[in-house]
Amino acid sequence: MTDAERADVRVEECLDAAVSYLRSLQHDDGWWKGDLATNVTMDAEDLMLRHFLGVATAQTDAETARWIRSQQREDGTWATFPGGPGELSTTVESWVALRMAGDDPGAPHMARAASFIRSNGGVEKARVFTHIWLALFGLWSWDDCPDLPPELIFLPSRVPLNIYNWACWARQTIVPLTIVSAHRPVRPVAFTVEGLRAGRADAAQAAPWTLEGAFQRLDVVLNAYSRWGPRGPSKGLRRLAMRRAVEWIVARQEADGGWGGIQPPWVYSLIALDLMGYAIDHPVMAAGLRGLEGFTVHTETAEGPARWLEACQSPVWDTGLAVGAMLDAGVEPDDKTVLKATDWLLAEQIDAPGDWQVRRPGLVSGGWAFEFANDGYPDTDDTAEIVLALRRVEHPEPGRLRKALDDAVEWTTGMQSADGGWGAFDADNTDTTPLKLPFCDFGAVIDPPSADVTAHVVEMLAAEGRTDSAECQRGVRWLLDSQEKDGSWFGRWGTNHVYGTGAVVPALIAVGMSGNDPVIRRAVRWVEEHQNADGGWGEDLRSYVDPLWIGRGDSTPSQTAWGLLTLLAAGERGDAVRRGVGYLVDTQRADGGWDEHRYTGTGFPGDFYIGYHLYRLVFPIWALGRYLGRNR
Numbered sequence: 001m002t003d004a005e006r007a008d009v010r011v012e013e014c015l016d017a018a019v020s021y022l023r024s025l026q027h028d029d030g031w032w033k034g035d036l037a038t039n040v041t042m043d044a045e046d047l048m049l050r051h052f053l054g055v056a057t058a059q060t061d062a063e064t065a066r067w068i069r070s071q072q073r074e075d076g077t078w079a080t081f082p083g084g085p086g087e088l089s090t091t092v093e094s095w096v097a098l099r100m101a102g103d104d105p106g107a108p109h110m111a112r113a114a115s116f117i118r119s120n121g122g123v124e125k126a127r128v129f130t131h132i133w134l135a136l137f138g139l140w141s142w143d144d145c146p147d148l149p150p151e152l153i154f155l156p157s158r159v160p161l162n163i164y165n166w167a168c169w170a171r172q173t174i175v176p177l178t179i180v181s182a183h184r185p186v187r188p189v190a191f192t193v194e195g196l197r198a199g200r201a202d203a204a205q206a207a208p209w210t211l212e213g214a215f216q217r218l219d220v221v222l223n224a225y226s227r228w229g230p231r232g233p234s235k236g237l238r239r240l241a242m243r244r245a246v247e248w249i250v251a252r253q254e255a256d257g258g259w260g261g262i263q264p265p266w267v268y269s270l271i272a273l274d275l276m277g278y279a280i281d282h283p284v285m286a287a288g289l290r291g292l293e294g295f296t297v298h299t300e301t302a303e304g305p306a307r308w309l310e311a312c313q314s315p316v317w318d319t320g321l322a323v324g325a326m327l328d329a330g331v332e333p334d335d336k337t338v339l340k341a342t343d344w345l346l347a348e349q350i351d352a353p354g355d356w357q358v359r360r361p362g363l364v365s366g367g368w369a370f371e372f373a374n375d376g377y378p379d380t381d382d383t384a385e386i387v388l389a390l391r392r393v394e395h396p397e398p399g400r401l402r403k404a405l406d407d408a409v410e411w412t413t414g415m416q417s418a419d420g421g422w423g424a425f426d427a428d429n430t431d432t433t434p435l436k437l438p439f440c441d442f443g444a445v446i447d448p449p450s451a452d453v454t455a456h457v458v459e460m461l462a463a464e465g466r467t468d469s470a471e472c473q474r475g476v477r478w479l480l481d482s483q484e485k486d487g488s489w490f491g492r493w494g495t496n497h498v499y500g501t502g503a504v505v506p507a508l509i510a511v512g513m514s515g516n517d518p519v520i521r522r523a524v525r526w527v528e529e530h531q532n533a534d535g536g537w538g539e540d541l542r543s544y545v546d547p548l549w550i551g552r553g554d555s556t557p558s559q560t561a562w563g564l565l566t567l568l569a570a571g572e573r574g575d576a577v578r579r580g581v582g583y584l585v586d587t588q589r590a591d592g593g594w595d596e597h598r599y600t601g602t603g604f605p606g607d608f609y610i611g612y613h614l615y616r617l618v619f620p621i622w623a624l625g626r627y628l629g630r631n632r
Contacts, residue, residue: 034614076112122198257291421449487522
């Protein structure tokens with residue numbers, strides 16, 4: 001046996017072990033779900049929410065505090081991703097939550113955190129969301145928070161700043177926050193944050209003739225209006241706006257008790273409803289609080305039992321990726337594991353209306369969401385990946401499967417934006433006006449087309465035989481126009497250019513582009529130039545804010561797989577591929593999985609990041625299966 005043959009035997013063994021491990025993780029109902037890790041702001045805000053609503057217990061306080069303390073670094077800070085720099089707002093919220101849980105402000109870990117906060121601009125420089133949380137407890141003035149008038153609910157969809165010009169996750173957060181902003185509640189705590197202040201002057205306002213400057217001055221007016229209270233006819237209008245907002249919120253509560261399947265709208269909706277008189281035992285409130293328990297992960301720390309909160313859950317996404325990975329690894333298309341997952345996914349397909357119909361009123365639903373329960377917000381990315389997987393399944397009811405796929409393809413195609421690309425949740429969600437508001441200092445608030453989502457949809461259309469359709473061709477043109485000068489593509493929902501490039505190149509090859517095309521060669525060259533000495537690929541999350549990090553970072557299993565998927569799609573079989581495969585083989589655990597200590601998922605570029613615990617398994621399976629030519 002030659003060295004090359006022996007190496008391939010090792011790859012075969014590695015892949016078989018990984019597939020076996022993936023099988024073992026499937027739930028009896030057919031789905032997969034890896035934990036979704038973010039940062040301790042989720043846990044700090046969960047603790048603060050419970051104090052605001054009066055449902056905190058000594059146990060939840062203690063367990064949450066243990067988790068927050070376990071994530072603090074030696075310098076006293078908390079970061080938004082492993083290995084990242086200390087982050088001011090995250091550290092402020094952690095300090096406040098620990099004070100609520102009873103930690104002594106003079107304790108060394110609290111003193112180190114306070115020192116970092118003061119030296120980085122103080123609580124004054126924290127983000128708007130942090131100031132809102134502080135204002136709820138009298139630790140910050142509502143006058144120093146941007147005002148969000150509930151009358152926004154009345155703006156028609158053709159008017160700038162209407163709620164449907166915001167991304168789905170942002171609009172579901174904004175609507176309840178307008179109620180909070182109107183009430184300006186204060187439920188005092190027995191401490192202050194004066195020791196976290198740096199005493200620095202506020203930043204100067206932008207020029208009044210700029211949109212940002214105009215909004216800053218408008219905010220002063222709105223704050224004054226809210227502070228003194230609407231009077232006369234405006235009082236009735238505000239009451240009506242808040243009632244309308246409540247109706248909007250309640251109508252969008254999901255079966256699991258949450259809103260949008262994500263933490264921000266969930267917690268702010270509970271606060272808003274509380275302020276509008278909903279008792280804790282009201283069915284809407286009870287379901288919301290009960291649902292949060294389903295997002296809680298219980299673990300152990302050096303101090304004892306702890307709890308942390310997932311910002312979201314990804315079972316539909318994880319299951320779609322797992323099925324695709326197994327089929328690429330050579331698992332039979334009628335395998336019982338595959339069929340069980342397929343049946344579960346078919347039952348999760350959404351036929352309900354949603355906010356996306358504001359822009360596409362004539363479009364019939366047929367997509368999939370990310371979570372267990374998020375029927376109002378299917379997304380094109382999940383739907384494209386699920387179609388790519390399920391279309392290869394040999395199901396005992398082929399007509400049922402084909403109908404589901406056809407509905408999904410039609411819905412996804414209809415969600416194309418005017419510029420030819422696809423956003424994740426909405427079509428033509430590209431108005432940048434909200435970005436200029438004083439409120440918007442954190443996170444993405446619009447959902448424009450991105451290269452990774454557009455690539456997945458284009459690849460799906462190609463697989464479905466629609467390469468020559470106008471929609472597919474416009475998507476291809478969008479991808480070609482969005483290639484970076486260095487040959488890579490930006491990754492919106494995964495980190496970052498390694499992810500974007502790993503999505504786009506297979507899509508372009510799927511529509512018939514040659515591996516020798518200059519577009520592909522530039523991408524291949526970029527990927528090969530950014531391979532690490534250990535054979536793997538990695539890109540640090542700081543690449544979203546610092547170009548020096550683009551394509552650079554510690555190797556990870558998932559990012560190595562993305563690099564390999566790029567090269568394999570382009571027809572590469574040389575040294576870079578062999579070294580990348582070798583990295584995966586050499587770093588595999590005995591149980592068939594891999595460790596991944598870095599986050600490789602993205603919530604909001606530059607602000608919020610995700611560690612998908614299943615990525616480290618499904619993507620290496622995908623890459624190794626394609627390397628061995630097993631893909632079905």
